Amino acid sequence: MITLHTWTTPNGRKPIILLEELGVPYNVVPVDLGKRQQFEPAFLAISPNNKIPALVDDDAAGGPLTMFESGAILTYLAEKHGQLLPAAGLARYRVLTWLHWQIGGVGPMFGQLGYFSRQDDADATGHFVEEAERLLDVLDKQLANGAYLAGDEYSIADIALYPGSWPPRSGSARSWVRRWTARPRCSAGSGWSASARRCARGWLGHRADVRYAARPGVAALRPPAHGRSRRYSRSRSPARSPRRQPCAA
Incomplete structure (x- = not known):
């Protein structure tokens, strides 16, 4: 077991x-x-x-x-x-490449952004905003080439990317989120408990336009009307935002 x-x-x-x-x-x-x-x-x-x-x-x-x-x-x-990871060949290494891209990039960088956006540190917030923007650019370009992160097949790289922890900005990214959330097993895993479902959305949820606008500095990740992202100005010192409340079991 x-x-x-x-x-x-x-x-x-x-x-x-x-x-x-x-x-x-x-x-x-x-x-x-x-x-x-x-x-x-x-x-x-x-x-x-x-x-x-x-x-x-x-x-x-x-x-x-x-x-x-x-x-x-x-x-x-x-x-x-024997599922969701090819046993050998180029397809296997594509999945592993994007799995580790999420582990070493999206996961920790957006976590640091979440923390520093609540601190009075403009330089640190600016750094992580810029890195988050860079990662989202990489993601948008990759998802424009296939239905899923490592190509046309769903894999553990897509599970690792987990929507709700980053804001989908492009049409390709939003389509990926819809495909991901439409999978019944993904919904079952995300809904481990009522509190888990709430935490899954988090402050980096699918309504990123609203949540980001409410947090100084992080709003730089919200794409403006003309489709290009604004850069965070390090001359501004972001105000403190309320901390997230821990989710109950």
Whole structure:
């Protein structure tokens, strides 16, 4: 049996979505980040980096396996069940390329942008706004070439990209979001709980035009009417915005 230790964040729901797509049985153990359960010894024994998600597979070849890091978990599960990751060849490496692009780019950069947009630090906010804009430009160009992130086939790279954690700006990106959310298993994984559904939208939700406009500095990512994004002016110091409330289990 697979046991997933996770919480109601976009990163924490990615393995749930994949498990739903694979149709395999699994258990979920909530790790309440607001209560700092990620620092408890039992969880650290599974995830020494004290981050969710973490996975235990009692039926792994060679004996029980513990894993952490969402990208590693997605790759392992896809390989084990032979789905959503090509077994070999160029298609496999395209999927892995875009999976790691999300892990090393979109995920951490938009997370840092979310944090610094609530701080009185214009330089830091400006830096992450510019990097977020660059990543969105890369994404828009890539999605203009195919239905999904790594080409014409849905893969673990698309699961990792998880809509709701970045604002779709182009028609191609919005079409990708519609295809993603139309998949019943994606909806099932995103709706792990009522609070998870709320957190999935987050402050970087699909209504990005409204949410970004409400946050100084981050509004630079909102495309103006003529379709080109404005650059953030570092001469302005963004005011503090209210912190997000933690989601309940």
